[in-house]
Amino acid sequence: MALSEQRTRRIIVCDTxxxxxxxxxxxxxxxxxxxxxxxxxxxxxxxxxxxxxxxxVACRKCEKPTCERACPRDAIxxxxxxxxxxxxxxxxxxxxxxxxxxxxxxxxxxxGKVAFTCDFCTEFEEPQCVKYCxxxxxxxxxxDQAARESVKDVLMDLIEVRES
Amino acid sequence: xxxxxxxYLRVGLSSKTVSEERLEEGxxxxxxxxxxxxxxxxxxxxxxxxxxLSSENxxxxxxxxxxxxxxxxxxxxxxxxxxxxxxxxxxxxxxxxFGNELKSAGWDGAxxxxxxxxxxxxxxxxxxxxxxxxxxxWGKTTWDTEELIREELGDGxxxxxxxxxxxxxxxxxxxxxxxxxxxxxRSGMGAVAGSKNLKAxxxxxxxxxxxxxxxxxxxxxxxxxxxxxxxxxxKYRVYGTPANILVHNRLGCLPSYNxxxxxxxxxxxxxxxxxxxxxxKKILACTGCPVACDHVNEVKEGPYAGTxxxxxxxxxxxxxxxxxxxxxxxxTKAVEVCDKLGVDTISAGVTIAWAMxxxxxxxxxxxxxxxxxxxxxxxxxxxxAARRMSLKEGKLGSFLSEGVRKxxxxxxxxxxxxxxxxxGMEWAAYSMRSLQTSTVGFCTSIRGADYLRSGSYQxxxxxxxxxxxxxxxxxxxxxxxxxxxxxxxxxxxxxxxxGVYSSMDEVAKLYTLATGIEMTGPQLLKAGxxxxxxxxxxxxxxxxxxxxxxxxxxxxxxxxxxEVVKGTKITREEFDEALDGYYESRGxxxxxxxxxxxLIELGLTKEAEEVGA
Numbered sequence: 001m002a003l004s005e006q007r008t009r010r011i012i013v014c015d016t017x018x019x020x021x022x023x024x025x026x027x028x029x030x031x032x033x034x035x036x037x038x039x040x041x042x043x044x045x046x047x048x049x050x051x052x053x054x055x056x057v058a059c060r061k062c063e064k065p066t067c068e069r070a071c072p073r074d075a076i077x078x079x080x081x082x083x084x085x086x087x088x089x090x091x092x093x094x095x096x097x098x099x100x101x102x103x104x105x106x107x108x109x110x111x112g113k114v115a116f117t118c119d120f121c122t123e124f125e126e127p128q129c130v131k132y133c134x135x136x137x138x139x140x141x142x143x144d145q146a147a148r149e150s151v152k153d154v155l156m157d158l159i160e161v162r163e164s
Numbered sequence: 165x166x167x168x169x170x171x172y173l174r175v176g177l178s179s180k181t182v183s184e185e186r187l188e189e190g191x192x193x194x195x196x197x198x199x200x201x202x203x204x205x206x207x208x209x210x211x212x213x214x215x216x217l218s219s220e221n222x223x224x225x226x227x228x229x230x231x232x233x234x235x236x237x238x239x240x241x242x243x244x245x246x247x248x249x250x251x252x253x254x255x256x257x258x259x260x261x262f263g264n265e266l267k268s269a270g271w272d273g274a275x276x277x278x279x280x281x282x283x284x285x286x287x288x289x290x291x292x293x294x295x296x297x298x299x300x301x302w303g304k305t306t307w308d309t310e311e312l313i314r315e316e317l318g319d320g321x322x323x324x325x326x327x328x329x330x331x332x333x334x335x336x337x338x339x340x341x342x343x344x345x346x347x348x349x350r351s352g353m354g355a356v357a358g359s360k361n362l363k364a365x366x367x368x369x370x371x372x373x374x375x376x377x378x379x380x381x382x383x384x385x386x387x388x389x390x391x392x393x394x395x396x397x398x399k400y401r402v403y404g405t406p407a408n409i410l411v412h413n414r415l416g417c418l419p420s421y422n423x424x425x426x427x428x429x430x431x432x433x434x435x436x437x438x439x440x441x442x443x444x445k446k447i448l449a450c451t452g453c454p455v456a457c458d459h460v461n462e463v464k465e466g467p468y469a470g471t472x473x474x475x476x477x478x479x480x481x482x483x484x485x486x487x488x489x490x491x492x493x494x495x496t497k498a499v500e501v502c503d504k505l506g507v508d509t510i511s512a513g514v515t516i517a518w519a520m521x522x523x524x525x526x527x528x529x530x531x532x533x534x535x536x537x538x539x540x541x542x543x544x545x546x547x548x549a550a551r552r553m554s555l556k557e558g559k560l561g562s563f564l565s566e567g568v569r570k571x572x573x574x575x576x577x578x579x580x581x582x583x584x585x586x587x588g589m590e591w592a593a594y595s596m597r598s599l600q601t602s603t604v605g606f607c608t609s610i611r612g613a614d615y616l617r618s619g620s621y622q623x624x625x626x627x628x629x630x631x632x633x634x635x636x637x638x639x640x641x642x643x644x645x646x647x648x649x650x651x652x653x654x655x656x657x658x659x660x661x662x663g664v665y666s667s668m669d670e671v672a673k674l675y676t677l678a679t680g681i682e683m684t685g686p687q688l689l690k691a692g693x694x695x696x697x698x699x700x701x702x703x704x705x706x707x708x709x710x711x712x713x714x715x716x717x718x719x720x721x722x723x724x725x726x727e728v729v730k731g732t733k734i735t736r737e738e739f740d741e742a743l744d745g746y747y748e749s750r751g752x753x754x755x756x757x758x759x760x761x762x763l764i765e766l767g768l769t770k771e772a773e774e775v776g777a
Contacts, residue, residue, distance in 0.1 A: 020456045022449035023261070024389065027234045031382050036372040037233050038268065039451075040321075050344060051460060051472045052446040110370050134389050134454035 006063040009082040012127055013146040014056045018137035021046055021054040025129035032128045043118040044129050058118040059105045067097035067106055088114050166376040167229035167678035168192055169272045173293055177360050178278030182293045187272050193681050196654035196691050197228025202244030202255055203698040212705050216248035217334055217359040219279035228656040229679050232267030232373035234385040237658035239264035239452045247351040249336040249567050250588040250612045252703040256348035257653055259450035265323040268369025285364040298363035305504040306341035313366050326364035327354040328506025330554040334358050335565040337511040345474035349508045351611055376680030389454040396663030397455045404459035405477035406436030416729035417595035420485040421540055422517035423584045426595040427726040430490035443492050455660055461496045468493045473500035481593035482513025487546045494543025498550045505554035514590035515568045516549045518583050527577050534558040581717040587612035596719040598729040599624040600634045604742045605642045607713045610699040618645035634738035639745025647692035694766040697758055701771040710756035753777045
């Protein structure tokens with residue numbers, strides 16, 4: 001049986017050990033996507049839960065996206081790669097998609113009052129927040145690959161401890 | 165105007181009024197931002213004779229042209245007022261996300277005057293600003309205040325800068341805290357806020373910050389971000405500033421036992437290397453910072469288990485070795501106490517270390533300390549003393565809450581000889597006698613004993629000069645450093661990135677790309693000189709002359725016993741030579757007063773008239 005589609009989709013994965021809450025991903029996103037600096041127009045959000053926990057969250061490319069089902073105006077369309085496209089003409093900013101998203105990955109735009117979310121910078125080779133995260137905390141990868149790398153990290157630590 | 169918002173808030177707490185003022189482009193180019201704007205505000209608004217804790221003092225909040233932009237570490241802010249601790253130019257520069265938010269709300273700063281009848285906090289919500297009732301917040305810690313205000317406003321993204329109980333009680337050492345771990349430290353800005361019944365400033369900013377050339381600025385910023393992962397910032401990224409403990413200890417310039425010594429026999433136990441292994445739980449970054457230096461400790465076991473605090477070199481050194489303490493958990497607890505209650509850790513450490521020396525010399529009895537056993541090395545006593553002085557609790561608490569100068573004046577009996585301060589500002593964690601260029605910089609600093617105004621310790625630590633001697637040439641090293649640092653503090657950038665810029669011209673280019681105002685490196689340095697002189701004029705207005713530019717007697721009268729720097733002290737003759745050299749390089753007279761000619765050259769014509777020699 002083939003893998004479910006979601007498992008083959010690349011998403012933005014955040015290493016919470018490396019993420020330190022610098023918000024540079026938000027700055028990059030607003031420059032790339034909005035041609036201005038306004039971190040509140042970023043498609044990725046850095047979240048800090050005091051005192052230690054930091055994570056950056058973007059669209060998860062859900063297999064059965066609740067946002068699509070929640071939209072009463074047929075403004076949300078799932079693309080072949082799993083990303084979400086929002087039809088600005090149909091969206092009236094009601095916010096149901098935002099409420100329905102368990103990850104808080106959609107927001108209401110400050111100017112147009114329409115919903116917006118990450119499009120994974122398809123015009124570039126990879127999302128620009130990933131490219132420019134100064135600590136390499138963000139990866140554009142599948143969840144399975146992310147898991148493999150986590151295991152590798154743990155093992156490397158173990159080896160280091162043994163050797164020292 | 166680009167980079168700048170082009171306007172700032174005027175808030176009258178007595179009259180409950182809020183208005184919008186324009187930021188003139190001439191002011192922007194001449195004074196850059198941050199420290200420069202602060203110096204201009206205090207000169208213009210605080211006349212001679214004002215009591216720092218009266219309604220006539222101002223409390224000015226300023227960002228620089230980079231706040232809210234993609235420029236790395238550009239989102240800092242400063243708070244400025246006549247200091248209750250030093251009674252001269254007072255301020256603290258701070259990071260976190262507050263400065264970014266303020267600029268995003270459309271403001272370069274906020275100038276607050278008067279005094280509210282009841283506790284209030286100022287809520288700046290993009291274009292509007294309102295005074296909110298803070299009666300329910302009075303008495304709360306800085307950390308709780310942040311959370312409670314976010315709850316009240318129903319927005320977890322609002323940034324808050326708040327005072328703790330120490331500020332409310334007008335303690336001279338009170339600071340202002342934002343994002344839990346970042347402080348507007350030193351010189352008692354928290355007490356000025358407290359005297360105005362201003363518990364906090366909360367900001368929500370949702371606007372675009374326009375820059376002159378977004379593409380080029382972004383390109384440069386991304387390149388700088390990458391350079392910030394290189395060797396120039398490695399120390400800050402890996403161990404954080406506590407890496408200094410062992411470096412300074414090896415050189416005999418790690419102050420211990422109230423500056424009696426320059427080494428600490430248990431330095432290993434409080435080293436950055438040790439701390440990283442046993443106490444650091446997470447390294448955090450301020451908004452827009454690619455470096456990330458903020459080493460947050462968690463105490464895992466023992467009586468202080470569960471304590472969380474961000475511990476940097478200065479806090480660690482002054483609440484640790486300076487008090488003879490080698491217990492990292494106790495130091496972390498003392499920092500947490502100071503941060504939550506809102507007191508400056510450097511000043512607290514120096515004041516407690518002085519009290520410990522008094523106690524050991526029999527100048528303070530157990531009755532004077534309300535029973536506290538203030539022996540050097542007693543970490544629990546440091547934690548408790550920090551708590552009491554923050555809250556002005558009991559005899560000891562209120563006695564120490566005014567800082568080391570006032571406390572030693574009150575106690576007398578020769579204790580002023582080892583009250584380690586300059587102009588009332590407690591000395592930071594750089595040995596006076598074994599880092600002598602540093603000491604000159606501490607003494608000429610416009611904020612009182614201060615490592616952050618010139619960075620003059622760097623030539624000593626790097627071995628570029630004979631750090632155990634002084635001569636006239638040190639003056640120019642200090643004044644050049646001051647001019648450079650004044651620019652860093654005005655733009656405002658983090659000093660931890662100073663090494664990644666190739667030249668002042670590169671910094672000027674960044675300024676032009678952000679603001680559209682043409683600027684060169686030499687012009688920036690000239691502005692730095694103007695800004696430093698402006699702040700100095702303010703201090704002259706409040707009576708400062710050459711006599712105030714000296715270190716405490718311990719520097720001259722006692723020789724060091726530590727093996728590596730054995731026999732070292734500062735000679736008065738050499739120190740005078742260095743001071744002469746400094747005044748000469750500044751174009752000031754021998755009494756340390758800026759000359760009329762120098763001030764006119766810098767465009768400070770009003771000040772030339774008022775204080776120029």
